[in-house]
Amino acid sequence: MASCSSTVPSLRHPFPRILSPRLSGGRSSGVSFCLGSGIPPSPSPPSKEKPSGGGGGGGGSWVSPDWLTSLARSFAGKDESGIPVANAKLDDISDLLGGALFLPLFKWMELYGPVYRLAAGPRNFVVVSNPAIAKHVLRNYGKYAKGLVAEVSEFLFGSGFAIAEGQLWTVRRRAVVPALHKRYLSVMVDKVFSKCALRLVEKLKSEALSGSPVNMEAKFSQLTLDVIGLSVFNYNFDSLSSDSPVIEAVYTALKEAEARSTDILPYWKIEFLRRIIPRQIKAEEAVILIRKTVEELITKCKEIVEAEGEQLDEEDYINDGDPSILRFLLASREEVSSTQLRDDLLSMLVAGHETTGSVLTWTLYLLSKDSAALSRAQDEVDRVLQGRAPRYEDIKELKYLTRCIYESMRLYPHPPVLIRRAQVEDILPGDYKVGAGQDIMISVYNIHRSSEVWDRAEEFIPERFDLEGSAPNETNTDFRFIPFSGGPRKCVGDQFALLEAIVALAVFVQHMDFKLVPDQKILMTTGATIHTTNGLYMTLSPRKP
Numbered sequence: 001m002a003s004c005s006s007t008v009p010s011l012r013h014p015f016p017r018i019l020s021p022r023l024s025g026g027r028s029s030g031v032s033f034c035l036g037s038g039i040p041p042s043p044s045p046p047s048k049e050k051p052s053g054g055g056g057g058g059g060g061s062w063v064s065p066d067w068l069t070s071l072a073r074s075f076a077g078k079d080e081s082g083i084p085v086a087n088a089k090l091d092d093i094s095d096l097l098g099g100a101l102f103l104p105l106f107k108w109m110e111l112y113g114p115v116y117r118l119a120a121g122p123r124n125f126v127v128v129s130n131p132a133i134a135k136h137v138l139r140n141y142g143k144y145a146k147g148l149v150a151e152v153s154e155f156l157f158g159s160g161f162a163i164a165e166g167q168l169w170t171v172r173r174r175a176v177v178p179a180l181h182k183r184y185l186s187v188m189v190d191k192v193f194s195k196c197a198l199r200l201v202e203k204l205k206s207e208a209l210s211g212s213p214v215n216m217e218a219k220f221s222q223l224t225l226d227v228i229g230l231s232v233f234n235y236n237f238d239s240l241s242s243d244s245p246v247i248e249a250v251y252t253a254l255k256e257a258e259a260r261s262t263d264i265l266p267y268w269k270i271e272f273l274r275r276i277i278p279r280q281i282k283a284e285e286a287v288i289l290i291r292k293t294v295e296e297l298i299t300k301c302k303e304i305v306e307a308e309g310e311q312l313d314e315e316d317y318i319n320d321g322d323p324s325i326l327r328f329l330l331a332s333r334e335e336v337s338s339t340q341l342r343d344d345l346l347s348m349l350v351a352g353h354e355t356t357g358s359v360l361t362w363t364l365y366l367l368s369k370d371s372a373a374l375s376r377a378q379d380e381v382d383r384v385l386q387g388r389a390p391r392y393e394d395i396k397e398l399k400y401l402t403r404c405i406y407e408s409m410r411l412y413p414h415p416p417v418l419i420r421r422a423q424v425e426d427i428l429p430g431d432y433k434v435g436a437g438q439d440i441m442i443s444v445y446n447i448h449r450s451s452e453v454w455d456r457a458e459e460f461i462p463e464r465f466d467l468e469g470s471a472p473n474e475t476n477t478d479f480r481f482i483p484f485s486g487g488p489r490k491c492v493g494d495q496f497a498l499l500e501a502i503v504a505l506a507v508f509v510q511h512m513d514f515k516l517v518p519d520q521k522i523l524m525t526t527g528a529t530i531h532t533t534n535g536l537y538m539t540l541s542p543r544k545p
């Protein structure tokens with residue numbers, strides 16, 4: 001449990017102080033509220049305005065140029081929601097076009113408080129940066145569906161359970177979750193996570209000896225693709241040895257999904273346009289490649305399971321030769337179409353690859369900037385592992401390293417924003433009214449970095465999570481810490497991902513010392529996760545455990 005230590009008080013109670021500008025009379029921006037319309041008298045953000053080039057210039061998706069904000073405000077003339085409208089400026093659009101939607105969302109939180117309305121193309125979003133409202137929305141699945149996320153990523157996930165709704169989602173989630181049982185996780189640690197991490201450090205030896213810079217973001221992306229390939233399909237992409245086109249394809253597809261969520265016109269719904277617009281052609285090719293890869297893996301595995309007449313005989317069933325999730329699902333003999341199985345597994349492949357890779361990237365970045373934390377993590381790894389590879393039983397002893405990962409996920413949550421759509425009219429905590437069909441963005445990034453929610457919110461302080469306490473999660477932090485979301489649609493791979501990240505990081509810091517290449521600007525952009533804009537270059541040197 002995340003608790004307040006005597007030196008670093010970790011969490012402040014966020015409620016009711018940040019609950020509502022209406023209750024507190026507005027935030028430091030001096031926004032006051034005209035209760036009749038519910039619209040604040042338009043405070044101007046202190047951003048430098050760029051010369052108006054009409055809609056943000058430069059192509060791509062446009063979010064909230066001035067005219068859209070005015071439009072939203074005029075529509076909101078009769079709005080009694082009590083939600084202030086963010087006065088977005090062209091300056092912010094460049095951030096958005098650069099691909100980091102969550103950065104201006106943070107700026108606007110500081111101006112308008114923890115709930116505001118943002119015009120985004122023809123849509124408007126209610127942006128939420130408050131744990132109590134996040135809890136309300138995420139727990140009330142049914143009242144709030146995935147909505148826009150499903151719309152813009154259906155081209156990739158098809159009917160996969162990561163975006164399916166209602167009965168289909170219930171049935172498929174129930175079918176897949178049992179595959180991730182404890183015995184499976186322990187086998188993965190020993191057979192897959194440790195081995196892949198050791199392969200990574202082996203591969204990096206020559207760069208470590210020559211001192212040439214290595215893009216660790218790319219390396220972690222390769223590592224996590226190899227891990228998820230083996231764990232889900234028992235297939236070795238071997239992307240650590242050769243360039244895997246699948247990595248590029250997954251990134252292209254996720255970037256397309258994000259772009260679709262802010263496109264002014266959903267032109268990609270028109271088949272003819274999909275066939276002639278280069279961005280759409282590229283996205284379609286990426287999806288074809290990913291689907292073909294998954295289909296081939298399923299066909300091969302099906303043949304083996306049929307030939308052997310294999311059938312699941314216990315809850316924590318594992319085939320020793322092939323402990324993959326695919327094998328478990330086929331042996332379980334659930335009635336499921338090939339397409340559905342493909343889309344479910346593709347959901348796991350995509351959801352489990354970039355996310356864990358990004359967690360490793362940002363944790364390494366944070367450790368490279370904090371030598372005391374790094375030494376402490378390395379000392380712990382040396383003490384617990386005594387120079388050998390991590391095993392499942394070791395993980396609970398790697399307490400400090402694990403807290404470094406939690407703290408990294410607090411500062412860099414993946415994805416930084418969760419999206420939901422209200423299915424019915426509702427009142428949010430703080431008495432904000434939302435209509436049916438309202439799109440809501442829960443900015444996890446804002447909640448995790450809000451100074452109203454966390455002490456020294458912008459600092460990397462792994463020990464803010466009590467070393468002897470239980471792991472922080474949405475329940476014991478009351479939705480102040482939600483890197484895996486919360487409620488019924490919470491991540492199914494949270495334990496898997498944590499184990500994978502702990503093992504990979506433990507092996508890496510055990511075998512390598514590393515330094516950030518100087519004069520690098522580490523900036524953020526997004527696909528579905530937070531990426532660096534230009535990579536994370538480190539120089540490495542071999543380390544004797």
Ligand code: HEM
Pocket residue numbers: 161162163173347348349351352353355356359413414415418419483484485486488489490491492493494496497498
């Ligand atoms: C550190 C790594 C990871 C992070 C930060 C992460 C984060 C998340 C989050 C925030 C959600 C919920 C999205 C929402 O509420 O809209 C989610 C859902 C999901 N995640 Fe993860 N995830 C990670 C790793 C994984 C792994 C390794 C797998 C598979 C083995 C996985 C499979 C899924 C699936 C299938 C869903 C959809 C669940 C549903 O809708 O029922 N994730 N993940």
